[in-house]
Amino acid sequence: MADRRHLISLDDLDDSDLHRIVRRGVWHASGGRSEALRDDIVAVLFRNTSTRTRTAFSAGALRLGARLITYGPDDLQLNTGETVEDTAAVLSRMVDLLVVRSAAGEEVREFARSDRMGVINAMSAAEHPTQALADLTTMSRRFGRVEGLRVLYVGEGNNTAAALSLGLTRFAGTELHLRTPPGYGVAQSFIDRAERHAKASGAHLDQRHDLRDLPQVDVVYTTRWQTTGSTKPTADWRDRFAPFRLDQALMDRCPGAVFMHDLPAHRGEEVTAEVLDGPASIAFEQAENKYHSGRAVLEWCAGRLPAEPW
Template identity: 65%
Template sequence: MSAATGRRHLISIDDLTDAELYELVRRGAEFAAGKAEDARPLHDRVVGILFRRTSTRTRTAFSAGALRLGGRIIGYGPDDLQENTGETVEDTARVLSGMLDVLVARTSGPEAEMRAMADQRRMAVINAMSAEEHPTQALADLTTLQGHFGRVDGLRVLYAGEGNNTASALTLALSRYPGTELHLRTPPGYGVHPRYVEPATAEAARRGGRVEQRHDMADLPEVDVVYTTRWQTTGTSKPDPDWRSVFEPFRVDDAVLAASRAPVFLHDLPAHRGEEVTAEVLDGPHSLAFRQAENKYHSARAVLEWCTGENG
């Protein structure tokens, strides 16, 4: 955060203190409950929305969120900026920071590129998904849990599927709450990177919780939530032509919900019915996937408010 401007960046869940993480989730749940509809903290603020990859939920959430909070937006597509002609990320960010208050960016590159955008003192930068982590998705996920269960502390979550950027962010975020359990069941060769699992395991243990990663679907634990994501993460491809056969045992169906006794199913969407999840589960009574999607909007408002220094 710049001491001169009060701007805060959100590049990784690890950038947040416990108090900041808990407040963002609390505020997102407050927005979701309709308790802050008159808030206009972005009055006369300008928000840039830069997406180099496709997006339905995240782009709409931050665009609508900024407008609802009284801000104005400028949208950029993947070919709109002079980076395509060789201008550096640092120079681009320096220029934009003289005109924008916030930049919400989804890149196709590593987290280091996002941090280069944040290497200036005037404009807040929000990571709307990098190759390694999707922090705003994790905030929407926890907002959904907070709204449904009335708490995050002590919840038990089974995550089944690819160890992608959504899983990385969820691993970092959930481990920060006392007594939580995260059971990662990922296909062999497609697990959550140790860079995220190892510190989260230590963090969870310190708080009386647990993070565990296995590469099978045997002996499923009893949990409160089953979570899966699309097998083909947005903007990526898999070099192994036979990868689907490796993923098939990790499909979430009624048998998985029954074995884990989970009353709640989550999915970050978009979904491919019949691949990572059956239609019966996604559209069934346990599913909160579409409420979770709406909560991206509520969570985005909390993030925008916080990043401009208007709350907390």
């Protein structure tokens, strides 16, 4: 039996594995074929809504030759009071990999206490690691590299921004400029971890709460303002967020940059239709890359990511 691995946070990956997963995602996107999970069983448990991530991992598992079991939020006995520990003990005796989306990050880690199945965090309230891997794969495909890229992130310092900060800063010479509304920045615990990565790789990270003096960048990135499973702690949050709406005037301040969005998008709220549907947008390519990078994640967690060259 191959060694099973967990991906709960990007910090569960060392630099070598992080870079290999991104390269493998590009390989899959370029038409690479693999049945590395033939005869494995992959279970997918989403306790919150999902379109891209659930479809990407489900389709990816099938494409890799796995059998698939899917659970809705109310399908398991967790809904009647069974503990996560007991549920994990049962599932780990029947499936090889478990892809979990749960707002409660500790719940995902409880599933990962089993060493008989690999567990993938498909988004928790704190971090969205597989989104960052899709983002890095998108950048690599678009620019032919991640190293040295400059990214401006505008909007809430949510789980996507947290994961991006942990991922991009591990590539040499990159820049990540976070511009978040006052009171809605990336949590300091993630900033501290990302700064350690940046120091080791020679990357640059900064977070500010205004849009003055924007740097020249290769990528402008935003996410929707109402993250799945989250609520806002202040009643006036829309007033705080309004200056961070991404419109064509803001894009014009970053000439030549492409636009990324993790979707779903609310046109007219965090981004205008002119930008999302405009020529600089690669948001839907980014969504597709979740499928490609997801296959690389499944291979890694199954202990079947092959050695390079592929």
